[in-house]
Amino acid sequence: MCSLRTETKVSEYNTVFPAVNNFYLLTAFCFGLLKTNMDEARKQELTRSYLTTDYVVNDPGIRFVIRIGTDNRELDEFLATRGTSDWVFLTAYNPYSNELSDEENQVRQKSLLDCLENAGYEFLLGYGQSRHQDWPAEPSVLVLGVSRDKAIDLAMEFQQNAIIVGSLGRPAELVWCPPSIEN
Numbered sequence: 738m739c740s741l742r743t744e745t746k747v748s749e750y751n752t753v754f755p756a757v758n759n760f761y762l763l764t765a766f767c768f769g770l771l772k773t774n775m776d777e778a779r780k781q782e783l784t785r786s787y788l789t790t791d792y793v794v795n796d797p798g799i800r801f802v803i804r805i806g807t808d809n810r811e812l813d814e815f816l817a818t819r820g821t822s823d824w825v826f827l828t829a830y831n832p833y834s835n836e837l838s839d840e841e842n843q844v845r846q847k848s849l850l851d852c853l854e855n856a857g858y859e860f861l862l863g864y865g866q867s868r869h870q871d872w873p874a875e876p877s878v879l880v881l882g883v884s885r886d887k888a889i890d891l892a893m894e895f896q897q898n899a900i901i902v903g904s905l906g907r908p909a910e911l912v913w914c915p916p917s918i919e920n
Contacts, residue, residue: 739852739894775898780913783834783898787911789868792826792901794879796861803879805901805911813905819859821881822905825888828865828877832896836873846876849895853880889914 775783792803794812801811803826816822829845831837837845853860859881866874880888885902892900892914903909 739848739855784911786867786872787899787901790865791868792863792865792877792879792909794826794861794863796863799861803901803903803909805909808906808908809903812903816881816905819881821859823882823884824903825880825883825885825891826863826865826877826901826909827880827888827892827895827897828875829895829897830875830877834898842875845895849878849891852891852894853878858883885912888912 788805790805792805794801794803799815801809801815803809803812812824816824827849829849830842832845850860860878861881863877863879864874865877883891888900888902889912897914899911899913901909902912
C-alpha cells in the first residue's frame with residue numbers, strides 16, 4: 738500500500754497515542770524519548786555516512802548534486818521553474834541500511850516509483866553515492882512538492898532510517914524517521 742494514497746502513517750500513531758499530536762510525537766522520536774531499534778553508535782555511524790554522501794539528480798537533461806547542510810543554487814533554480822518549493826530525496830533500497838540483493842532492491846524501488854506516479858508527484862531519478870565509495874550507489878528519487886510529513890510517511894513505509902529534505906532557498910537537511918509501528 739502506498740501511504741501517499743491514504744491517511745498518513747504518522748497519524749496512525751495518534752490511534753495508539755491519542756493524546757499526542759504529530760508534532761509532539763515526531764519531536765519525541767527526534768530527541769530519543771520514545772524507544773527506537775537503533776543504538777546511538779549505529780546512528781552516529783550512519784549520520785557520518787549520510788553527511789559524506791552526494792545525492793545526485795541524474796534525469797535526462799538534468800544533473801546536479803545535493804549535499805546535506807549546503808545551499809544549492811541549481812536546485813533552487815530548478816524548483817523555481819517548476820513552481821514548487823518543497824522536496825525530498827529518498828530511496829527504497831536497503832531497508833534500515835541492511836543490504837539486500839539487487840533483485841530485491843529493484844522490486845522495492847519500482848514500488849516506490851509506482852507509488853509516486855500513482856499519487857501524481859513529479860520526481861526525477863538519481864542516486865546516492867558515498868564520497869568514500871564505501872557503499873554501493875543507491876538509485877533514488879528527488880520528489881517535488883511533497884510535504885515533510887508525507888515524506889516521513891513514505892520513508893517509513895519503505896523502511897528507511899532517514900531522508901534528505903529541503904525547500905527553496907534553504908540547505909538540504911537530514912531527517913531521521915521514526916520506526917514504523919510494525920517494528
